[in-house]
Amino acid sequence: VTARRELDALARRAAATPGLIPLAGGLPADRQFPRAALAASFLRVLDARDGAALQYGWPEGQGGLRARIAARLGARVGAAVSADDVIVTNGAQQAIAIAAASLARPGDAIGVEPASYPAALELFRVRGLRLVPLGEARVSYVMSTLGNPTGRALDAPGRRAAARGRWIIDDDAYGELAFEGRTAPLWQGRRGRVVHVGTFSKTLCPGLRVGWLVVPEALRARALRLKHGDDLQANSLAQAVVDDTLAHIDFDARLAVLRRYYRSRAARLARAIRRALPAWSFAFPEGGFSLWLEADGRVDDARLLRAAVDEGVSFDPGSTFEGLRDQGPTRLRVCYSAAAPESFDDAAARLARAWRRVHGAARPFRARRAAPHLSS
């Protein structure tokens, strides 16, 4: 808890530091937000006679938007998806929270990847769940299409391990942003076991907080009851705006633009890191917003982040992604999604200076345990 608070305080300090190059946070690029389309949609839905965009709605969300989500998912997995199974949530995070509460109780174990989404891991901890390797629990949480922080699909051993349990929560938050085009979430032959999580946070904008949960019919009533208890319903206005925006833009064309945009940024940050920190290793991502770096040694996360912020760059510390407490070399997530690409060379040089300052004073590196199913 102390370490978490210290890292949180450092992240806030970094965000408030003028001139710092932010490689932390996993934010989508502001300049890609479809402002004009959103503004037009807002005025249309506000003008609608029934006033539904400003009024209370049903806990499962608006019918039109749920049908749209079901249709898109159905096309990706090659199967019919029922709009009745879709619950619109306050972002993907709430979908994960409802899925976890539907499937596991305090004290239960949940299987996670060696490196996974920090807010999900933190949620599982705060709800009293024990984090264990994939395959060792009744419920698994994975990002099968594109991992965070790895930016890569879950590998075959990871998929097999996840499938050993009864339930799989498949967080597809980045799934439509694979550089080479479409990905297929876990689904085939597992429909009764997969709880699917998605969001428009990466493909439209996160501030609207519109995500979704697709549950097998057996879980529907409980998930809906939990959603209602949590906050009655997702934002009516945001749902109406997203639904209307999707009706008026070519969303697939937008995705194609975003994929090219983020791939070009990924390549540029990768070059900068290779040049400034040639002894570090990473696998080039298949999509998403970040590189998952492995340093050539181990130092304390907070010390490295403090030094980096002093040098004028931020990153996301590896320990927040490593729910299984891997004691390997220092790892860190650096995001190419939001900072200006022209700053990447500077950012990498600053990070290298911070590393030399801290690692020069660090204890010698110890060999790490094997990390099964690590995608990167």
Next chain:
Amino acid sequence: VTARRELDALARRAAATPGLIPLAGGLPADRQFPRAALAASFLRVLDARDGAALQYGWPEGQGGLRARIAARLGARVGAAVSADDVIVTNGAQQAIAIAAASLARPGDAIGVEPASYPAALELFRVRGLRLVPLGEARVSYVMSTLGNPTGRALDAPGRRAAARGRWIIDDDAYGELAFEGRTAPLWQGRRGRVVHVGTFSKTLCPGLRVGWLVVPEALRARALRLKHGDDLQANSLAQAVVDDTLAHIDFDARLAVLRRYYRSRAARLARAIRRALPAWSFAFPEGGFSLWLEADGRVDDARLLRAAVDEGVSFDPGSTFEGLRDQGPTRLRVCYSAAAPESFDDAAARLARAWRRVHGAARPFRARRAAPHLSS
């Protein structure tokens, strides 16, 4: 659970029935939504350079809005309230959910009023809490300023009973809509024990889902961790729009208009009910959206609601508000907030016909247990 599902299905049927007069749901009046002000705010915040309205934000919410909420609450309770203690939530419901999760674990008891807000009671049940009378648990949930469904302040015995426990969750959702002006939430001398819940759902519009939680400093870290786990943060866009709207409108003048508007509707529905159902009793509300009626007999809630929907009117069944399973006469909430006032005479006549149909065939009424602290 079966009863709940049946009532839910009836509520949905009612909402989809053309020509039905809706006295159910507790919705604010659409025509009072400040559409023009919201639209102007939306365009301003979308135009802002930093793009914050569409981007991720911190889990506690936007600083300007938190300061505004703290200042308003401080003025009402006559004490300094720190913006640091405010967490912006996805409506009041999420604030209640976070408060409950911060203070009670599955199996714990929570004290509630004899008639209280159904979605809070249902949340407590789904989280495994036991509902007990006020004063018999470490944590109490009350609506001290204006109760739902009663529309009246918590009486002195109720306040004393709630104060017997360690913690009070004070849900002030309607507190700014007392017909005679301002109310003061529970606060004086209890600051370290009160978790305050508020919302803009009744005073601006519910579709934005902007509520708040004000916690004593000792609870701040845990509440914030729960908020982050639940859904990362409240909708950035809605927060920015509410903050900007409050900066541009005279909110106190708006509240004065709303109070007059709802009081006039309350009087009109009260007259209609007294005329059509003279044997029923209720106390005229001090504010809020509804009348809490007590019938002159007892029938099954679902049967009465089914008959009412057949007659073309809806209401909220009393059993959903009565967490302590009072076996007294049938009670029901009828809302004057959203339906057209010209329809109130018809609505009351339809309700009276439904009552006669069902009550004529009902078992004889049995004397009820004493219901302490019932405000209405």
